[in-house]
Amino acid sequence: MRPTFHLKTLVVAVAAFSVASIASAAGLDRSGQDITTFxxxxxxxEAVYTYIDADVTGNDNAYIGGDNNAYIQGNKTGDVAESYDFFRYGVKADINDTFSVGILYDEPFGAAASYSGDNNFVARGDLDATINAASDGALPNYAQAEGQFDALQQAVADGATLTPQQQAQFQALGSALAIAQAEQATKGxxxxxxxxxxxITAILGMKLGENKNFQVYGGPVAQRVRADVKLRGIAYGPATGYTSHISPDQDYGWLAGMSYSKPEIALKAALTYRSEIDHKMQIAEIYPVAEALGINPVQSNTMEMSTPKSVNIDFQTGINPTTIATAKVRWVPWSDFEIVPPLYNEVSKGSYGPDGLALVGYDDDQWQVELGMAKRLTPALALSGTVGWDSGAGDPTTSLGPIDGYYSAGLGAKYNVTENWAVSAGGKYLWFGDAKGQLPTKKIVGDFQDNDGYILGVKLSYQAQQNFN
Known part of the structure; x- marks a missing residue:
């Protein structure tokens, strides 16, 4: 006869997982958009606090030339990943034995990277080095570039007609000088x-079936996004000195899903879909080299950006009366995501065709898997362990987040302070995948290897049975 796993004896173990269970490295993913509260x-x-500290170091590219894939190990970048933290809150209640409601708050997407030191991602203000890099090694110093530009400019002033070759040279020299001046203006x-x-997600669920084992749920999602970007150093070529501020914007999407439960064996399974959310955001941009191309270098515009849709699968089942196994799977199509600032894109069209370039984009979709087990040791104490894998969103990837997925291992504990109140704590160690950093032009600008990080979390939770008989 199959044993019955009473939920009361297992519930202490379940929630120990979700303290630091999902924290993503692919694209801009952060929270994993967990809905297990509901x-x-x-x-x-519950109220959850999560702290993430990643150590992401590498070397810039010392190669100067026209081969986008060429790489020569250059200077160390130092740790480019800034530590960050975020909160997650949630509350769920049953209206009756059929309907349930919930409100969830999280911080789903984000990035925090900062370069410092002596490398190509920091503006050194070295005019000769900048001209040399901007011309792929054709011009050794600033004085030579300035002399050639002045000579052509004087020829035009004297009424001469430049040949197509001279015209192209004139424009290239003007651009290279503008890059050097932008590099000097942002020195350090x-x-x-x-x-x-x-x-913020609002969820309404309805249980179905004779034993109320099935549930369908859904609801609206309000999302707010803001961003700041500064590109500095000769790694970014004509984009050095570029600065943008994306003002906070709030827009809306939706969530829908279904779940199945079998309390006698502590089984729960859920499939959740979140829609993409389209934002129309106010963006202020400064692009110094634009002036050399006859484009206003300081602009304010409206930018469209869509945060990606996603699919989450959550599963748990009892192994014995004091042990639970869990699995989480997440898919996010980061290959469909782009950030395309209007001024940045307009400047790039002159060299890269009518569609121009996106500031940020990814080649691959993200797959994430996490497996775990929780064991109730005493009536009040449970321990849990997890192992995980994140596919990343492609290698090479953006230099603003040079990580290609990770492997992880985590431990957690939960202690029931009273019958209803509990505190949980957990940690996870991450081994990041090696990645080449690239520009939107596909030029390799850095190599980041042997990196790692850790996650710490703490949670306060309250749970009480509701009886509608």
Whole structure:
């Protein structure tokens, strides 16, 4: 006869997983958009704090030339990943034995990277080195470039008609000089990016079937996003000195899913789909080299950006009356995601065709898998362990987040302070995948290897049974 796993004896173990269970390295993913709060039984509420510290170091590219794939190990970048933290809150209640409601808050997407030191991602203000890099080694110093440009400019002033070759040279020299001047104007500043988001999800669920084992659920999602980007150093070529501020914007999407539960064996399974959310954002941009191309270098525009859709699968089942196994799977199509600032894109069209370039984009979709087990040791204490894998979103990847997925291992514990109140704590160690950093032009600008990080989390939760008989 198959044993019955009473939920009361297992619930202490379940929630130990979700403290530091998902924290993503692919694309801009952060929280994993967890909805397990809504899948809890009875009245449930939680507050979760997560801290992430990643060590991402590498070397810039010392190669100067026209081969985008060529790489020669250059100077060390130092740690480019800034530590960050975020909160997650949730509350769920049953209206009756059929309907449930929930409110979830999380910070789903983000980025925090900052370069410093002596490398190609920091503006050194070296005019000769900048001209040399901007011309792929054809011009050894600033004085030579300035002399050639002045000679052509004087010829035009004297009424001469430049040949197509001279005209192209004139424009290239003007661009190279503008790049050098932008590099000098931002001397000492490092490349920096910060993206922050917030999300509130309202969920209504309806249980179906004779034993209420099935549930369908869905609801609206409000999402707020803001960002700041600074590109500095000769690694970014004509984009050095580029600065943008994306003002906070709030837009809306939706969530839908279905779940199945079998309490006698502590089985729960859920499939959740989140829609992409389209944002129309106000962006202020400064692009110094644009002036040399006859484009206003300081502009304010409206930019469209869509945060990606996603699919989450959550599963748990009892192994014995004190042990639970869990699995989480997440898919995000980062290959469909782009950030395309209007001025940045307009400047790039002159060299890269009518569509221009996106500031940020990814080649691959993200797959994430996490497996775990939790064991109830005493009536009040449970321990849990997890192992995980994240596919990343492609290698090479953007230099603003040079990580290609990870492997992870984590431990967690939960202690029931009272019958209803509990505190949980957990940690996870991450082994990041090696990645080449590239520009939107596909030029390799850095190599980042042997990196790691860790996650710490703490949670306060409350749970009480609701009886409608």
């Amino acid at each position: 899948l809890q039984d009875g009245l449930y509420a 500043e490092g490349t920096n990016v910060e993206v922050r988001s917030e999300s």
